[in-house]
Amino acid sequence: xxTERKDLSRKTNVKSSLNLLAMQNDQFVSTREAMxxxxxxxxxxxxxxxxxxxxKAYRPFSNRKRYKVSELLKLQSxx
Numbered sequence: 001x002x003t004e005r006k007d008l009s010r011k012t013n014v015k016s017s018l019n020l021l022a023m024q025n026d027q028f029v030s031t032r033e034a035m036x037x038x039x040x041x042x043x044x045x046x047x048x049x050x051x052x053x054x055x056k057a058y059r060p061f062s063n064r065k066r067y068k069v070s071e072l073l074k075l076q077s078x079x
Contacts, residue, residue, distance in 0.1 A: 004019035028058060037072045038079075049075070 025040075029037070031046060040046065047057075049055045054075055057065040 027069050028060065029069055029072070031065055031067070033068040034072055037069070038076055 029045060033043065034046060035043070038046075046055070050057055055071050057067060057068060060066055
């Protein structure tokens, strides 16, 4: 049963990552979506990228962090 759940979550991640690639570069994404774009598994790594100045977090309408897709794609291409 656990393997079925893992397979389902992997399919969901693949679908969401394909949707993210189809987004326009000027859109904002959540921390979880930014992690998928960058291919990382830890929120600590995103925080490290922020403190190092590699990416910038925006808080457009709420207190939740959002990341610009174009900045994430630039960082991904440099890695």
